[in-house]
Amino acid sequence: MLRTPSGGAGSGTATSDGRLMSIGTVLNLLRGEYPEVSISKIRFLEAEGLVEPQRTPSGYRKFSSEDVEKLGHVLRMQRDHYLPLKVIREHLDALARGEQLPLPSPAQSRELFEGGIELDPAGPTxxxxxxxxxxxxxxxxxxxxxxxxxxxxxxxxxxxxxxxxxxxxxxxxxxxxxxxxEPRHLRSMKAAADREAGLVEQVVAPLRRHRNPQTRIHAETTARELATLSIRLHSALVQSALSTHSH
Missing domain, CATH: 1.10.1660.10 (Multidrug-efflux Transporter Regulator; Chain: A; Domain 2)
Incomplete structure (x- = not known):
């Protein structure tokens, strides 16, 4: 059996036979403690380099018990300490070196934001x-x-x-x-941004209405992640369109 990570790093998440797991299995394991987690969330954390699952020849992700433990650690630092991914990555790197960095309080997290580090929007105002x-x-x-x-x-x-x-x-x-x-040329960009924001809001609205306070907090994190993916897609589409026009 595999246990959902509930403590700090090293709390122990292991299968009885050590087999690799699919992303669906990982999702089910994590949802007990993190009901807001989704496959998109796991893929986003992978894209940010916070977890590196193996790939089968056909391209399917396969996660080890260490991957699941790391994901639990990332989700916990976001939920309990409102940390941005950059700071979480620094903590994970320290743990990999055998070091233990102290985690900041929410008040200290605000100082990180004011010092120029982009803070997870689930944190302070x-x-x-x-x-x-x-x-x-x-x-x-x-x-x-x-x-x-x-x-x-x-x-x-x-x-x-x-x-x-x-x-x-x-x-x-x-x-x-x-x-x-000119500014008048940018009105269409602003309108498109407003539409994308509306789409994100539709997705996170059920999380904002959830009875679990932590889930409501993570609605903001989810909104930021969706916005990041939307920006990446927009950039890729523009580059693709420019490439098409150049031919």
Missing amino acids: AARIGRAELLAAAEVGEPELVEWESYGLLSAVSEGCYDIEAVGIARLIADLGRFGV
């Missing part, structure tokens, strides 16, 4: 910046910001305050402008 700070950080003027807001490309979340992501958006809009791409 995202940072906010003022209008003057946004202009300075993005290195743009008030007229440009006003124009971008008129096209709905940026908007304040509260009186005079913006999400920290607004800085990156503003810089990208400015960079595109140097190639002659």
Whole structure:
């Protein structure tokens, strides 16, 4: 029998015969403690390099007991400590070297976010910046910001305050402008982004309504993961379209 990992690393997840497991078996083992986990979640963690299952000649994933233990450790650090994947990866690397790094508290996790590390959205409230700070950080003027807001490309979340992501958006809009791409040309991108966000929200809505508080918290993690996959797909589709046009 295989036991779902419930402690720290080294808690012991093993099969009686040591055979490799399919992704469906792994999913069933983990769901006892992590009801929000999904096959897409496991594949996402694999894509991020946090687990490396073996592959059969036909391409099917096969997980070892160590892989399942590592997945449990990753899910636990996300759930209990709200850690971003970069920090989780550092902890896993330390464990592989036989070291034990102390895990930060949620308050310390917020400091990681404010220090420039992207935090899992299931954690503390995202940072906010003022209008003057946004202009300075993005290195743009008030007229440009006003124009971008008129096209709905940026908007304040509260009186005079913006999400920290607004800085990156503003810089990208400015960079595109140097190639002659005007704000009015970007309205279709904004509309597409809104549609993708709506699709993500449809997927995570049942998690947000779940009676389990931890599941509701992980709705935000799932939303971020879906957004990451959506961005990757969008990038791949654009590259494919450009390749087609070049022929």
